[in-house]
Amino acid sequence: MTKKPIYSLWIMALAACAAMWATSCINDDFTTSPSDVLSFSVDSVKFDTVITAIGTPTKQFVVYNRSKKQVNISSIKIESNDGTGAHFYLNVDGVKGDELHDIAIRGEDSIFVFVESVVDAKGVDEPFEVKDRIEFVTNGVTQTLVVTAWGQDVNVLADATISKSTTFNDKKPYLIYDTLRVAKGATLTLAPGTRMLFHDKAALKVEGKLLAKGSREQPIEFRGDRLDHVVGMFSFDIMSGQWGGVFIEPGSTGNEMSYVNMRGSKEGIIVVGNNPIVRSLHLFNCVLRNSSSTVLMAVNARVEAEGTELSDAASSIFAVLAGRVHFVNCTLANYYLFAAIDGPIMAVFIQDEEKKLEPLRAQFDNCIFYGNIEELNIGEFTGYDIYFRNCLFKSRGSDDDNFINCKWEADPKFFTEREKYIFDYRLRNTSDAIAAGNRSLCPESARYDRYGQDRWARDGIDIGAYVWVPQSE
Numbered sequence: 199m200t201k202k203p204i205y206s207l208w209i210m211a212l213a214a215c216a217a218m219w220a221t222s223c224i225n226d227d228f229t230t231s232p233s234d235v236l237s238f239s240v241d242s243v244k245f246d247t248v249i250t251a252i253g254t255p256t257k258q259f260v261v262y263n264r265s266k267k268q269v270n271i272s273s274i275k276i277e278s279n280d281g282t283g284a285h286f287y288l289n290v291d292g293v294k295g296d297e298l299h300d301i302a303i304r305g306e307d308s309i310f311v312f313v314e315s316v317v318d319a320k321g322v323d324e325p326f327e328v329k330d331r332i333e334f335v336t337n338g339v340t341q342t343l344v345v346t347a348w349g350q351d352v353n354v355l356a357d358a359t360i361s362k363s364t365t366f367n368d369k370k371p372y373l374i375y376d377t378l379r380v381a382k383g384a385t386l387t388l389a390p391g392t393r394m395l396f397h398d399k400a401a402l403k404v405e406g407k408l409l410a411k412g413s414r415e416q417p418i419e420f421r422g423d424r425l426d427h428v429v430g431m432f433s434f435d436i437m438s439g440q441w442g443g444v445f446i447e448p449g450s451t452g453n454e455m456s457y458v459n460m461r462g463s464k465e466g467i468i469v470v471g472n473n474p475i476v477r478s479l480h481l482f483n484c485v486l487r488n489s490s491s492t493v494l495m496a497v498n499a500r501v502e503a504e505g506t507e508l509s510d511a512a513s514s515i516f517a518v519l520a521g522r523v524h525f526v527n528c529t530l531a532n533y534y535l536f537a538a539i540d541g542p543i544m545a546v547f548i549q550d551e552e553k554k555l556e557p558l559r560a561q562f563d564n565c566i567f568y569g570n571i572e573e574l575n576i577g578e579f580t581g582y583d584i585y586f587r588n589c590l591f592k593s594r595g596s597d598d599d600n601f602i603n604c605k606w607e608a609d610p611k612f613f614t615e616r617e618k619y620i621f622d623y624r625l626r627n628t629s630d631a632i633a634a635g636n637r638s639l640c641p642e643s644a645r646y647d648r649y650g651q652d653r654w655a656r657d658g659i660d661i662g663a664y665v666w667v668p669q670s671e
Contacts, residue, residue, distance in 0.1 A: 228302075229267040235339050236271070236303075237262040243313050243332070245347035246426035246433075249373060249395070250319040254347060255426055256289075257313045261334070263303035271301040272335045274311070276345075279329040286315040286330050286345050317349035323369035325350045350425065352395065360386045360406070371395045373423055377442075380406040382449065390457075391416035395423040401442030401465075404450050412457030414483075414650050420444070420460035436619050438512065438536065439464045439490035446479060446499075448472040456482040457648065464490050466511065471499030474521040474556065481506045483648040483663075487621070488534075492517045492541075498555050503528050504644035507623055507663045510534045514541035515569075520548070520555035525562045526644050527635070527653065529623050529663040532569030533616045539571045546576050546584070559583040563639035566590045566610050566631060566662040588636040590661045605634050610662060625666040632666045633658025 239260040248254045263269045275297035276286050287296045289312040303309055317328055325348045332343045353368055357376035366372055367389035374396045380386045384406040388394070390413045394402070402408075402420075412418035422440030426433070434440065443465030446453055449472055458481075460467070466489040471478045478496075481503035486493045489511045494501075500522040508515045509531045516530055532543050544567065549557045566589070567573040573591050579600040590605040597604055608630035613622035625631055637659040645653050651665035660666045 227267050228270055229265050230337055231265075232337050232339050234263075234265040234267070234269055235336050236269070236334055236341055237264055238341075238343060240343070242343055243345040245315065245345075247325050247348040247350050248315070248317055248425065249423060250317045250349045250351050252316070254315045254317070258310055259313075259343075260308050261303065261311055262308045263305060266305045268302055268304050269336055271303070272299065274298045274301060274332065274334050277331040277333050279331060279344075285317060285328045285347070286313055286332075288313060288332070313345055315347055317347060319351045320349065322351055360384050363387070365389060366392050366394075368392075371419075373397065374400045374402070374441075377401050377403055380404045380408060382406050385409060387411070388418050390418065393419045393421075395419075395421060395425075396441030396463075397423050398440065399442050399464075401445060403445045403447060404453060405447045407450060408444075408446070408453045408455070410455045410458050414457060414648065417457040417459050418455075420458060420463075422462045435461060436488070436535070436621075438462055438488045438510075438534075443467065443489070446470065451476045451478055453479045454482075455479070455484050458484045458486075460484070460486050461488045463488075466491065466493040466495065468492075468495045468497075469499040469501055470497045471521060474498055474500045474559075476500060477502060482644075483646075485509075485648070489513075490536075496521055496523060504641070505647050505663050507531070507648075509623060510621060512537045512539060514545040515543045517541070517545040518547065518558060518560065520550060520558050523558070523560040523562075525565050527564045527640055527647075527659075527661070527663060528562075529566045529610075530568075531566065531610075531612065531614075531623050532571055533614055533621065535616060535619070539569075542572045542575045543567050543569055544574055546574060548576075548582055548584070557582060561585050561587070562589055563587045564589070564635035564659065564661050568592050568610055568612075570616075587639060588634065588661060590631050590634065603636065605630055605661070608634075623662070624664045625660065625662065627666075627669055629660075629666060631661035633660060635659040635661045 243257050245254050290298055329346045334341045352371045352373040354373050355378055359379040361381045363385040365387040371393035382405040386408050388410040410418050424434040440462040443463040444467045446469040448470050469479050478499040479501045483505040485507045487509040491513045493508045493511045493515045495517045498520045502524045504526045507529045512534055515532050530543050585600055587602045590608045595606045610631045611626035611629040613624055647665045653659050653665055
């Protein structure tokens with residue numbers, strides 16, 4: 199019994215000796231040799247395009263000391279590349295500035311360096327490059343990393359109201375904070391090429407009228423204000439829920455969106471009408487995609503669309519309650535990436551529960567309904583004024599009075615590769631949508647797709663928003 203405490207004391211003594219021995223292996227001397235310089239985890243620091251006057255995300259890299267001895271970095275500083283002063287600043291060990299001194303790194307150890315910037319506006323339309331150098335001086339040796347960013351000037355609109363008819367035609371983007379309202383009686387016209395950037399939760403609410411008339415050469419953009427990358431090569435374009443959405447209020451009619459590329463919102467477009475006889479919204483050759491709820495919702499409204507892609511949503515791509523709907527050569531597809539999808543591709547509510555609205559009247563011609571979820575929440579529309587003509591479905595089914603000349607258990611063979619974040623809803627050579635449509639259902643106004651391809655160029659018309667273009671093997 200008396201030997202156990204002695205044995206324990208020997209173990210404690212040995213542990214203490216081991217700790218002293220390990221500590222003695224760390225060389226606290228500083229090397230002054232010019233050959234003992236730094237290594238870096240990157241060869242340059244690159245920021246994406248950032249909005250001027252708004253701070254950039256933080257970039258970081260690692261500085262290594264490969265020597266067994268400590269090394270003293272006598273200075274780390276930002277040097278202007280154009281003589282106008284430093285555009286970036288550093289943070290090392292909790293100390294921030296554009297010039298830091300006497301930073302020690304222990305032997306065979308490393309430190310993190312953080313880089314940020316607020317890029318000043320230059321009053322120009324296009325993005326411009328900002329470039330500086332980070333200089334490290336160690337043992338009299340200077341080492342340099344180049345740091346670059348692209349700045350984008352913007353027109354800032356914070357909780358603004360368009361009270362009279364206005365045209366946005368500036369080549370610089372419009373940055374929206376809070377809500378941009380189009381008042382009753384006013385029209386907001388967006389010229390071709392207009393870029394609308396929405397900050398977190400910002401939205402567009404239309405009580406008057408929106409005329410977003412882009413072109414094939416100059417589409418209009420609705421997107422979040424993060425212009426950088428989430429990680430690696432993947433930009434914030436793949437992320438939903440970055441901003442609020444577009445809300446077309448009751449009484450707003452005659453809204454037009456053509457060649458609009460809208461993505462990354464929370465609510466998509468919500469259209470609420472009070473008279474479905476009058477058209478609330480017309481979509482032409484648009485792309486509406488990547489919403490954290492629905493891409494498009496219509497309530498007691500008249501909505502028409504041609505050549506439009508509606509894709510990728512956490513809920514239904516299109517939800518409709520009552521009203522009147524007509525889609526021609528549209529693609530409704532859902533391969534949403536960031537959550538389990540909780541609704542069909544199209545959720546149809548024919549009439550409100552209290553039956554105060556007229557039942558839905560809808561027609562879908564030459565349209566694709568496809569994805570990794572069921573297409574419709576209703577399988578039979580007998581007795582209702584709802585028709586699918588020459589449409590393509592993934593599901594097994596058969597034609598009847600409401601489904602006419604449809605393609606069942608078919609595959610459009612999109613170029614989409616979900617696991618690689620590629621969401622391209624054009625058609626491959628083996629697509630079942632090729633030449634499966636009905637040309638008589640496609641009006642002259644919808645003859646050309648968003649890429650300028652002619653739907654009428656061949657004998658058979660393709661189903662969906664995009665004309666098949668043959669690809670080489």
